[in-house]
Amino acid sequence: MSTVERDGGPAADALGPTVPRLLLGIQLHRFREAAGVSPEQAGYEIRASRSKISRMENGRVRFKERDVTDLLTLYGVTDAKTRAGLVALVRQANSPGWWSKYGDIMADWFEAYLGLEMAASVIRTFELQFVHGLFQTEDYARAVTLLGHTTASAAEIDRRVNMRLKRQDLLTGPEPPQVWSVIDEGALRRPVGGTAVMQAQLKRLIEVAQRRHVTVQVVPFSRGGHAAAGGSFTVLRFGEPEVPDVVYIEQLTSALYLDKREDVDHYMEVMNHLSTEALTPAQSMRFLADLSRET
Amino acid sequence: MTDDRSQTQGEPGPERPDGTAGTAIDTTVPHSARIWNYWLGGKDNYAVDRQAGDQYKDIFPGIAVVAQTSRAFLTRAVRYLAGQAGIRQFLDIGTGLPTADNTHQVAQRVAPESRIVYVDNDPLVLAHARALLTSAPEGSTEYLAADIRNPAAILDAAAGLLDFTQPIALMLMGIMGHFTDEEAYPIVSRLLAGLPSGSYFALYDGADTNEAFNEAQRGYNDSGAVPYHLRSPEQFARFFEGLELVEPGVVPVPHWRPDPDAPAVEIYSYCGVGRKP
Numbered sequence: 001m002s003t004v005e006r007d008g009g010p011a012a013d014a015l016g017p018t019v020p021r022l023l024l025g026i027q028l029h030r031f032r033e034a035a036g037v038s039p040e041q042a043g044y045e046i047r048a049s050r051s052k053i054s055r056m057e058n059g060r061v062r063f064k065e066r067d068v069t070d071l072l073t074l075y076g077v078t079d080a081k082t083r084a085g086l087v088a089l090v091r092q093a094n095s096p097g098w099w100s101k102y103g104d105i106m107a108d109w110f111e112a113y114l115g116l117e118m119a120a121s122v123i124r125t126f127e128l129q130f131v132h133g134l135f136q137t138e139d140y141a142r143a144v145t146l147l148g149h150t151t152a153s154a155a156e157i158d159r160r161v162n163m164r165l166k167r168q169d170l171l172t173g174p175e176p177p178q179v180w181s182v183i184d185e186g187a188l189r190r191p192v193g194g195t196a197v198m199q200a201q202l203k204r205l206i207e208v209a210q211r212r213h214v215t216v217q218v219v220p221f222s223r224g225g226h227a228a229a230g231g232s233f234t235v236l237r238f239g240e241p242e243v244p245d246v247v248y249i250e251q252l253t254s255a256l257y258l259d260k261r262e263d264v265d266h267y268m269e270v271m272n273h274l275s276t277e278a279l280t281p282a283q284s285m286r287f288l289a290d291l292s293r294e295t
Numbered sequence: 296m297t298d299d300r301s302q303t304q305g306e307p308g309p310e311r312p313d314g315t316a317g318t319a320i321d322t323t324v325p326h327s328a329r330i331w332n333y334w335l336g337g338k339d340n341y342a343v344d345r346q347a348g349d350q351y352k353d354i355f356p357g358i359a360v361v362a363q364t365s366r367a368f369l370t371r372a373v374r375y376l377a378g379q380a381g382i383r384q385f386l387d388i389g390t391g392l393p394t395a396d397n398t399h400q401v402a403q404r405v406a407p408e409s410r411i412v413y414v415d416n417d418p419l420v421l422a423h424a425r426a427l428l429t430s431a432p433e434g435s436t437e438y439l440a441a442d443i444r445n446p447a448a449i450l451d452a453a454a455g456l457l458d459f460t461q462p463i464a465l466m467l468m469g470i471m472g473h474f475t476d477e478e479a480y481p482i483v484s485r486l487l488a489g490l491p492s493g494s495y496f497a498l499y500d501g502a503d504t505n506e507a508f509n510e511a512q513r514g515y516n517d518s519g520a521v522p523y524h525l526r527s528p529e530q531f532a533r534f535f536e537g538l539e540l541v542e543p544g545v546v547p548v549p550h551w552r553p554d555p556d557a558p559a560v561e562i563y564s565y566c567g568v569g570r571k572p
Contacts, residue, residue, distance in 0.1 A: 122427070178426070178427055180426040180427070212429045212430070212431075212432070213429070215425070215426040215427075215429075217426075237338060241336050241338075244338075245338055262342075265341050265342060268339075269322055269341065272419055272422070275422040275423075275426070276418040276419060276421075276422045280425055280438075281425050281426065282425075
């Protein structure tokens with residue numbers, strides 16, 4: 001379990017980037033094995049020891065971008081997209097560096113999450129209060145942001161809103177992840193930003209849910225047992241068989257990453273219950289259409 | 296040996312009036328679709344499934360290879376059906392949890408307009424199928440909550456989704472082991488009787504030709520998972536009576552139209568593809 005604290009103190013430095021480091025290590029290991037390169041050879045390439053390579057592959061060191069690119073070259077990984085993905089991970093893994101630099105802490109743990117989201121092949125979300133960030137309209141995103149940052153300047157609000165919208169590029173990229181979102185009826189009825197904003201948001205949700213790689217399921221009030229039992233959370237799944245699922249829970253002043261199997265199992269079980277308890281995707285579309293006519 | 300397909304016990308499971316699929320996920324007993332997912336290297340399994348899967352592996356270490364090889368047969372069979380046989384409609388009963396190459400992905404790679412009806416009676420499987428087994432824009436995927444013990448209900452519902460004047464491929468992949476001969480043969484005949492001439496039937500299941508495999512299976516059947524029965528090659532042949540068998544006939548799964556680079560493995564699962572005259 002990793003907790004990223006808002007104040008960017010020791011907890012954040014020690015544990016914040018666990019997941020990106022882990023992902024990076026696993027992938028470097030895989031590429032090295034595939035290339036038939038020994039840890040000694042790899043160490044020699046980057047002027048380091050065999051044990052340094054092993055620590056890297058276990059995600060237990062701070063990564064240098066140049067080491068990673070040199071290793072990728074040695075392993076014959078030439079695909080630009082793959083290389084860029086790993087370099088992006090290096091930057092995330094070293095994210096405590098940013099934190100001291102920027103001091104705008106909340107945005108940073110969120111950005112670290114965005115990197116993971118971009119690496120995921122399946123994103124499963126449960127939303128109790130708000131429409132998921134990937135599906136928000138600009139006005140809705142602004143209303144949500146204002147709720148959380150009542151004293152922020154207009155410029156800062158703009159920056160935060162822009163970040164939320166930038167995140168949605170994920171859905172229109174060349175190989176978008178499957179986004180499977182379960183949403184509580186309460187989140188659909190709460191008129192965040194007012195009735196007109198909510199109306200437009202419901203329309204957007206209906207549009208987005210029609211995409212092949214997006215699934216929206218509504219948990220109606222009539223069957224809310226599991227929905228009532230916990231808060232919103234996200235499970236990220238990665239295409240690599242050896243990379244574990246990661247549970248992400250956003251809290252008011254921090255975020256929680258869980259990647260231990262028992263924890264993930266527990267959340268996945270809840271997610272599966274929610275998915276079977278919810279209306280089917282087809283039913284949910286009808287529900288959303290009805291609701292959008294009502295409001 | 297079990298299947299990547301879900302359990303088929305219990306009452307027929309139509310959607311409830313409010314459209315939800317029900318909530319019967321039990322994580323306290325092993326579940327065949329989740330154990331199979333574990334053997335295939337998937338992540339949709341729980342501790343109880345991994346434990347049952349590991350116990351099986353202790354007695355019969357080759358089970359993961361059986362799972363992968365059997366799944367590879369599904370890929371080759373669908374590729375053949377969509378390709379050489381020109382089939383554009385698939386009725387896949389006992390869908391199981393999604394894996395790398397699902398029926399619609401294989402079929403739509405050959406013919407994007409392919410239409411697939413996935414049938415299962417397990418709410419977990421159906422929820423995954425609806426969310427993740429989504430069609431290319433040119434074709435379609437539909438999901439039926441139904442029990443194979445009621446073939447008439449499946450045919451009725453499928454008639455609203457597929458064109459029954461055109462050939463349909465019926466797929467029963469690793470699912471008939473859940474039924475005794477007395478149940479299994481009539482189910483298959485009734486399903487085939489409802490399909491038009493020129494339709495195809497593809498099946499694989501575990502065979503009883505290896506003693507360690509048989510022993511592992513007995514242990515599995517005591518684990519609380521829905522029991523699964525191994526059949527002899529002769530019993531497999533009976534499923535295809537009255538059909539024109541596609542070459543090479545009813546054979547161990549690695550021998551059915553293998554890919555050129557396929558490794559040579561001994562696998563105790565049998566399969567076949569037949570055409571309804």
